[in-house]
Amino acid sequence: MNPSVNLSELNARVLAACAELARLTEVPGETTRPYLCPSTRDVHAFLFAWAARLDLSVRVDAVGNLRARREGPRPDAPTLYAGSHIDTVPNAGAFDGVLGVLLAYALAEAVQGQELPFALELLAFSEEEGVRYGVPFIGSRALTGTADAMLGLTDADGLTVADAITQFGLNPDQLPEARVQGQSLGFLEFHIEQGPVLQAAGAAVGVVTAIAGQNRVLLDFTGRASHAGTTPMLHRRDALAAAARFVVAAEDRARHTPGLVATVGVMHARPGAINIVPGDVHCTLDIRHEHDAVRLEKLPLLLADAERFATERGVTLTVTPKMEEPATPMDAGFRALLHRAAEAEGLAHPELVSGAGHDAMVMATVMPAAMLFIRSPNALSHHPDEMVNAEDVEAALRVGVRFVEELAQEVRA
Numbered sequence: 001m002n003p004s005v006n007l008s009e010l011n012a013r014v015l016a017a018c019a020e021l022a023r024l025t026e027v028p029g030e031t032t033r034p035y036l037c038p039s040t041r042d043v044h045a046f047l048f049a050w051a052a053r054l055d056l057s058v059r060v061d062a063v064g065n066l067r068a069r070r071e072g073p074r075p076d077a078p079t080l081y082a083g084s085h086i087d088t089v090p091n092a093g094a095f096d097g098v099l100g101v102l103l104a105y106a107l108a109e110a111v112q113g114q115e116l117p118f119a120l121e122l123l124a125f126s127e128e129e130g131v132r133y134g135v136p137f138i139g140s141r142a143l144t145g146t147a148d149a150m151l152g153l154t155d156a157d158g159l160t161v162a163d164a165i166t167q168f169g170l171n172p173d174q175l176p177e178a179r180v181q182g183q184s185l186g187f188l189e190f191h192i193e194q195g196p197v198l199q200a201a202g203a204a205v206g207v208v209t210a211i212a213g214q215n216r217v218l219l220d221f222t223g224r225a226s227h228a229g230t231t232p233m234l235h236r237r238d239a240l241a242a243a244a245r246f247v248v249a250a251e252d253r254a255r256h257t258p259g260l261v262a263t264v265g266v267m268h269a270r271p272g273a274i275n276i277v278p279g280d281v282h283c284t285l286d287i288r289h290e291h292d293a294v295r296l297e298k299l300p301l302l303l304a305d306a307e308r309f310a311t312e313r314g315v316t317l318t319v320t321p322k323m324e325e326p327a328t329p330m331d332a333g334f335r336a337l338l339h340r341a342a343e344a345e346g347l348a349h350p351e352l353v354s355g356a357g358h359d360a361m362v363m364a365t366v367m368p369a370a371m372l373f374i375r376s377p378n379a380l381s382h383h384p385d386e387m388v389n390a391e392d393v394e395a396a397l398r399v400g401v402r403f404v405e406e407l408a409q410e411v412r413a
């Protein structure tokens with residue numbers, strides 16, 4: 001480590017930066033930063049300034065990822081990637097994604113001036129949450145060459161991903177240049193756990209073994225709007241009654257299947273008046289499990305439930321799959337390195353599965369990927385009360401510095 005760097009002071013700057021970036025938002029009083037919204041520019045400016053202080057070269061690639069790079073000792077040296085995402089869910093906390101980006105910057109600062117046998121590229125992915133386009137990981141998919149298929153997706157205003165890129169001043173034709181080039185050593189992502197496991201284990205950090213697989217599906221129930229006072233119950237084609245049954249059935253199936261989580265996070269009923277039987281309902285399903293076999297067994301059962309509830313009411317159902325990601329194991333070698341680094345720092349280092357999706361899932365398709373989770377003391381995320389303990393974040397930074405130093409030794413050997 002650079003001996004002039006004080007990790008406690010660096011950590012304090014990371015936490016102050018999380019608070020500062022949380023104020024960059026589309027909705028005053030909240031942290032709401034969907035993909036390529038105007039406040040993304042302010043986040044870029046903040047990171048650009050930090051990267052400039054570290055003498056890193058910076059570019060914004062064609063999907064809006066900010067990429068800060070420290071070159072390796074030779075043009076053909078491999079690259080270690082580190083980072084996370086800067087988009088947020090609506091009314092988010094201050095740490096989901098951003099903390100991982102800022103810890104990557106802190107890591108680069110901690111090893112500044114130290115010789116490394118590899119290049120280091122810090123990644124601030126522009127889109128991970130999948131809120132604006134219903135499909136997550138647009139940022140990391142650009143690095144793996146799989147974002148092209150996303151360009152035609154439309155948001156609630158009918159703007160395509162390509163439109164959003166162009167409006168932001170970027171060029172979707174340059175997508176191929178966003179792909180990782182040359183040899184990759186791997187990808188390291190720091191992230192808050194967003195759940196209760198590390199808090200229950202009394203551990204500041206944990207090593208992720210695998211990221212749960214998931215499906216996201218849209219369901220459209222189409223019945224018939226009619227008069228709430230004059231349509232007898234048996235003559236109704238109530239789309240919302242069918243959808244409501246489906247929500248409860250999804251909850252029941254998940255409750256009775258260990259490890260399964262199923263969520264209906266969006267439901268819009270139309271026409272939406274107190275005296276009209278709802279004719280149309282649009283809703284979403286998000287279903288996840290660490291074992292693909294369980295998820296793939298339960299998903300068709302849930303969709304069959306939805307079909308049955310619709311048919312019983314003379315309602316038709318249209319199912320549109322939005323995305324499917326298999327469960328993704330993290331790289332064994334990088335995991336072992338994280339364990340050794342945490343051990344050397346005198347920290348407990350339990351293993352855990354991630355229920356949340358992460359860019360590491362996508363990066364793992366082209367290079368070794370690993371995640372270090374940081375305790376969520378209140379087990380809360382996708383909520384403004386999301387929190388971290390300062391000392392846990394510093395522990396993660398220390399583990400990260402050891403990880404880089406040990407990796408450097410391995411590469412040199």
Ligand code: GLV
Pocket residue numbers: 128129355356357358
């Ligand atoms: C991302 O936060 C997700 O897992 O939905």
Ligand code: MN
Pocket residue numbers: 085096097128191358
């Ligand atoms: Mn996240």
Ligand code: MN
Pocket residue numbers: 089096129382
């Ligand atoms: Mn998230």
